[in-house]
Structure formats: structure tokens, C-alpha cells
Amino acid sequence: MPNSSEIRASPGASTATYIMVSMIETVLRDGLIGDWKAKMREIIPSHGHDLKQDAAMLTKVRAETAEILGLQNA
Numbered sequence: 001m002p003n004s005s006e007i008r009a010s011p012g013a014s015t016a017t018y019i020m021v022s023m024i025e026t027v028l029r030d031g032l033i034g035d036w037k038a039k040m041r042e043i044i045p046s047h048g049h050d051l052k053q054d055a056a057m058l059t060k061v062r063a064e065t066a067e068i069l070g071l072q073n074a
Helices: 013-027 035-043 055-069
Strands: none
């Protein structure tokens, strides 16, 4: 498991997921109902939540991310 000093920033990495999800939503706009919407929530549990407004979801996402990366949740 990498420690924080081994994690390197990759140009564009911080925006890649947002761009891909936005593209999927645009291309499959009519398909993002039913199964697609459920699948997006399975892959990205915070999908559809405004993390600036939903403190509980933000806390959950941060805790899960810290656990996966082996970081201390601050």
C-alpha cells in the first residue's frame, strides 16, 4: 500500500472522473434512468449528491476514501 509520499499527482487526474461522468450523462441522457442510474450510484455512491450541501455523504465519502487509501481520516 503506498504511503502519502508515494502518491503522485497526475495532470488531469483530478478532473478525469468528472469529465467522463459528464460525458456519459450527456451521451446517455435518456438512458440514465432505471438500471443506469442504479449502476452509476453503485460505481459512484455520491453520484447525484451535492457534497457541498450533504455533509453526511461528504463524511462517508471521505471515510471510505481514507480507508481504501490507507490514510488517516482527518
